[in-house]
Amino acid sequence: MTRFTVRAPTAGAVWLCLFDDGAETRVPMARAGEVWVVEVPAPEGARYGLRTDLAPGKLLVDPRATRLDRPFRYDPRLSDAGADTADLVPRAIVSAPLPPLDEPVVFRPGGLIYEVNVRGFTQRHPDVPAAQRGTVAALAHPAVVAHLRRIGVAAVELMPITAWIDERHLPPLGLANAWGYNPVVPMALDPRLAPGGIAELRGTVAALRREGIGVILDLVLNHTGESDLDGPTLSLRGLDPAAYATHADGSLANVAGTGNTLDFGQAAVRDLALDTLRHFVAQAGVDGFRFDLAPVLARGPDFSPHGPFLAAVAADPLLSRRVMIAEPWDCAGYFLGAFPPAWLEWNDRYRDDVRRFWRGDGSAGALATRLAGSSDLFGAERTRSVSFVAAHDGFTLADVTAYAGRHNHANGEDNRDGHHGEVSWNAGTEGQGDPADARALLATLYATRGTIMLTAGDEFGRTQGGNNNAYAQQNATTWLDWDGRDRALEAFVADLARRRTATLADPAIRHDARWFRLDGQPMRDEDWAGTDGFEMRLPGTRVRIDRAARSVAIDSDEAMPRAAAPE
Template sequence: MSAPDKDLRSNETRAFRVRSPRADQLWLCLFDGDDERRVVMIHTGDDWVCETVAPAGTRYGFRAAGAPPFDASKLLVDPGATHLDRPFAYDPRLATFGCDTASLVPKAVVTPPLPPLARRAPVFRPGGLIYEVNVRGLTMLHPDIPAALRGTVAAIGHPVILEHLQRLGVDAVELMPIVAWIDERHLPSLGMHNAWGYNPVVPMALDPRLCPGGMAELRATVAALREVGIGTILDLVFNHTGESDLQGPTLSFRGLDDAVYARAPDGTLINDAGTGNTLDFGYAPVREMTLAALRHFVTQAGVDGFRFDLATVMARSPGFDRDAPIFAAIAADPVLADRIMIAEPWDIGPGGYQLGQFPANWLEWNDRFRDDVRCFWRGDGAAGALATRLSGSTDLFGGARTRSVNFVAAHDGFTLADTVAYAGRHNHANGEQNRDGHGDEVSWNAGEEGQGRAEDRRALLATLFAARGTIMLTAGDEFGRTQAGNNNAYAQDNATSWLDWAGRDRALEACVAGLAAWRRANRAIGDPGIRHDLIWLRLDGEPMTAEDWGAADGFAMMLPGGSGVRVDRRTRTAEILSPRQP
């Protein structure tokens, strides 16, 4: 929606533009240390512009004046900023009308773009293995990562991490949000910080805590991953911003153009994201901002694609529309048309659950796979439901290919190890009296180690790796990471969510590496194309009949060549099948 335009007469003079259609006055605020110099901007259409000397490295923000809610005391972050001088930090004064916030708000930094990357097709293809990564948590405790590098995007390109990813057969790393975010306002008083990043402020500025080297750091890591055949997917949040509800901070959009936020007919903020506000994708500037951000990460970093948090919001105005303009705009964009797009196909608003309803070329997180697989191994799920999930969830995804992203655990919910160790959530450390997080997640206590838990972990993983379509593994689940039963560790930026590399279950890790090697050697089993030649056998080896499915404790699913899986919950085993030898 804004950003310094390209250089005009020299590399010192730049044009600035920002959208604020209803303001009476705008100032560009340039900072030299704590000293602020204001430049009056000129109103042209819905934008405000000015030209001034601003060499690379210049720190700046905006102020806007007008009838309330405009508040000229608030320093506003450029919605088009790509670099910030420091992270966001919540302070009550950010929401106090008339309180100057220049000392509290990060400044955007004038940073020329990197030279454009050569156009290259995505490394990742549907049907592969996605590895979901909390950037900070992945390496904070890794003994072989230099201390100064731990917890950063650069650490993901370190040889020890690349070697681990290759051993697991990872096809793409999905980075949980790396765009600058702010803590929810209740967290500082609890002594906690957002550990996931799903509370962004502006869409393109990388968080200095995760990516201190800026776009150059992200580009280098993407290149390092690509060099070993691994793609990069960014998890982005376009459903809301960290300005929250009307009691939230004024940081950027709220002070410039709060029409980006969806409102009910009575003027109240719509909260389909459950975070205080919802971006309005019926408003053309929101769509333009989103497209600009996506193009930015492709052309500047070379990423393979994007996963969209609460993606149904992108198709609301206000009700869900699978033909929403943003989908057509992405498909028609020459930079974005061949990128991988993944939807989290739900939000908490009316009609918010839309699994299977996204465009035919999008992938979708499939929570039905997670729940039906877990229910089967817990003992109260039907074999027929499991078979439907294993064969591509054809009841949900029409057409010739499944668009399912299959997973048995993700960042949001129990870890895989905790799924089989806790029958209920243990979120007391979050400071919300154990009321937060999913209260009815499919999980169980399988007994002590060696009496069920290890068997169930392996069965869940083998089932995942034998599934048709794309599969996703959350970092650390391959070696038994635990969060001690916390199924909503979004505010646990500590050892609860950091991976314990020293204490990892190496036997389970070897098991997963074996599953990954089998899947790569038998790529037909994961091919997203719908198969009508699957062979279904009873546990005694005889063909399954319609009558068998109701009471079955297992079955074998095989391709004609013999690759597949045999699941038997009586013995808590999922056996991988390799092609028959001639």
């Protein structure tokens, strides 16, 4: 017998729906407080869904499903209250858990995080078998692992791989979501990316761990793909609509900017999120998580770094030892530097200050602060900053130096979407950047103290043709061109990785940097204004920044005494 439970506190009736060769059998469930329960003979592999009287006609996916038999696909009937959707909605699959893992963390703050769009990363990789391209399993291919090691990757950060649905405006435009930031249920992997389910992810994590490379999952727990009140009814909306945050007038809160926001002030929402994290740690062995729009998780309703979800993570014996990374802003607030001390945070101040310096309108002092670990934001905890010059959201690194403005017409929104005014530049013909600019940005990144992040393909000049919001481009725009990559730039980055490993990669280095002018004299306060360069010196390490020469040098200076790190 298999026991099915689901939380539906305001429902008056709930049915378990079993599917066998397309035939649906409905079994009434019994109320037990806020949850509904039934035990039936359902072997591993059985397909099932749920129905409630809250959403007549709608087949619903179990919010705690761990495997689905097909991807979600948008259809207007999903939003039509009178339409039955059994032919549209994925069925959950009864799955026994794998033996639990409690692996030690591979990634340590101070290393390089490599942000990966799983499908786009290997969809065009010539060495990966065609049947495996675009999947989680492809990340363990020897050619992929060799590339990761060559450029110094300490952990891959996988953009969302849980099952998502296209935003409803995309199908009429002939477009599809390429990023996955519109999930429906938090534990089920998207069958397109992980056809082998959690076992596939577990195998890839194990293979990368053997090479000393950790895996971090980018999770979207702030909202679901059910969107606003005109969106589809797929899961929580038909089971526990109160899980979504609302305003005093009853309208849906939209702190996530997606039409709805999950309410982390509710214990049931927090429990689902915490169980999701435990699931991926125990079942796949991942090192940790990056949280999209993380302030939502700390709201209840106001943001607090001491909020119940963050406190629960810190107190959990399994999760407290994992890497936690916040995107420290949402549509209602900006909280860079405000998360708990154990958390890492995406540092967009680093991105903008570094870009402005190399564009020519930024200050050397601001660059020095970012290079040294952003102590103005994180104090002595320099490894808390996840420093990056480009990410999935925004221009690619190559496009930063080739386009003065966005070119998002292919997204079907008349070039109105995406960030307007992103820090970028073009010194000549639009679309043709100066290679020296890209190299300066990459070298600055690798010369930075603490944790750094590189988005896959930026090491060999990936371009999106100036599209700085390519979420809807499930095509060659976001698929890496391995055959056409800039191999000279890739070799340059590999050399940067070797230099970083020999000098800056040790997070135990806690010395304050010493600063010198380009002529070798100590930097005085008055020297920072208007200067085009400087040297940062640490025990055994010299980083030389020269804007006029468009160069960054990272060297091990054996003549400099190596003082022992303080106890």
